[in-house]
Amino acid sequence: MELTVWGIITAIVVGLIVGALGRLVVPGRQNMPIWLHLLIGVGAALLGTLLARAMGIATETAGIDWTELLVQVVVAAIAVALVAGVGGRRRVTR
Numbered sequence: 050m051e052l053t054v055w056g057i058i059t060a061i062v063v064g065l066i067v068g069a070l071g072r073l074v075v076p077g078r079q080n081m082p083i084w085l086h087l088l089i090g091v092g093a094a095l096l097g098t099l100l101a102r103a104m105g106i107a108t109e110t111a112g113i114d115w116t117e118l119l120v121q122v123v124v125a126a127i128a129v130a131l132v133a134g135v136g137g138r139r140r141v142t143r
Contacts, residue, residue, distance in 0.1 A: 056117065060098045063121045064091030071129030086129055093128035097121035 068090025072083055101120040 056098045056102075057095070059113075059118060060094040060121055061091050063097075063118065064089075064094035064125050066090070067094065067122060067125040068129055071126065074130070081132070085132075089132050090125045090129050093125040094121040096128075097124035100124060 065087050068087035069083070071090060072086045097120045098117065101117040104120075106116045106120060
């Protein structure tokens with residue numbers, strides 16, 4: 050199970066996009082900076098790449114591996130939504 054350069058690059062790009070979109074999708078004010086959303090997105094997309102490789106989904110193709118990309122997007126979207134949802138709900142009322 051090895052990561053290719055293309056897999057790492059796509060994970061970073063997908064993570065940045067999903068992290069930014071996660072910031073927009075989660076309703077309400079969030080107490081997390083945008084860079085944290087992006088970092089979570091990138092980490093989760095890299096995890097998605099490893100998961101795809103472990104499941105045997107990711108294969109060497111001449112172009113874009115759409116199934117690996119789908120796994121990256123799903124894992125990153127779930128992670129950003131979970132962290133943003135949990136972090137955004139912590140409020141102190143007086």
